[in-house]
Amino acid sequence: MKIPRTERIARIMWRLTKNPFRSFSLSDIAKGFKVSKTVISDDIEIISKAMKDEGRCNIVIDRGRGGGAYLVPVFDESDRRNFLECLANELSKEERFLPGGLIYYSDIIFNPYYTQWLGWALASMFVDSGADVVMTTEVKGIPIALYVAQGLGLPLAVCRFRNRPSDGPAVALHYPSGTGEVRTMYMGTRNLKKGAKVLIIDDFMRGGSTISGMIMMTREFEASVVGKGVFIASALPEQKAISQYKALLVLEKREGKPHVSVL
Known part of the structure; x- marks a missing residue:
């Protein structure tokens, strides 16, 4: 069963915030949610903007072949x-x-x-x-x-x-x-x-x-x-x-x- 985008974003965000500096493969996340890597990349962009606006952390995204994303602590x-x-x-x-x-x-x-x-x-x-x-x-x-x-x-x-x-x-x-x-x-x-x-x-x-x-x-x-x-x-x-x-x-x-x- 396909997971709604709002739930998918919440679950990705939970993984990132609970594991600072741990890089999560975009390909592995996409495979786990049964969506494309492009969809996951868009999801993480939404999370990244929200976290940056909140002033609590930055999401670093590696768009290379082995592309991954990880959280870096920030305090506005x-x-x-x-x-x-x-x-x-x-x-x-x-x-x-x-x-x-x-x-x-x-x-x-x-x-x-x-x-x-x-x-x-x-x-x-x-x-x-x-x-x-x-x-x-x-x-x-x-x-x-x-x-x-x-x-x-x-x-x-x-x-x-x-x-x-x-x-x-x-x-x-x-x-x-x-x-x-x-x-x-x-x-x-x-x-x-x-x-x-x-x-x-x-x-x-x-x-x-x-x-x-x-x-x-x-x-x-x-x-x-x-x-x-x-x-x-x-x-x-x-x-x-x-x-x-x-x-x-x-x-x-x-x-x-x-x-x-x-x-």
Whole structure:
């Protein structure tokens, strides 16, 4: 039975949005729906225009012999800023600020509604990074990094602060913290391949020591870092252990009070 065009478009769109950066053969899609490749190409053009107008992603179409289509995450600048400003206002509430210059945001990053858009926002900043794996640390870095990985169609490698037998063999790395103490992180030897191109994602950065530790870990695997993204970066200290990072929000002080702003 022939499937109506509206249903066919909806099903194609579902495949593309659920599998960013995965190329779907136009010929295979056409065969599955029992229509011509030209019909499928027209369907994807409609999807591409709708997604572009929505400002959430672009559909890349390869019209070559092996023609395929895949989704690239995009976040319209106006919508992105509105979303982040609403989030910054929520995070700037006085009851969220904790002793030691910390901020409570666990309810945000463990809420899929917020986290998927935060991941999409960061992913859209690194679509041209050439990364083939996303790296983060446990525990609060995982939710956002997982959505970044999903948005870029990449696997996620997690640095842990405690080695578990279930993780298999692991590399242990000692790195200095911002307070001067030496900490240890572990990376399973099966989680990161030698020579990998790594995109590092973290939830919060003050001095940058944790990200610096992850950079040191990539060297143990002879891997290279192609990008560093952060959800919230603290304005202080000004001198960080790393450079050339991208952050969505900044924690600073205004009139002597903590405040979260959009970068």
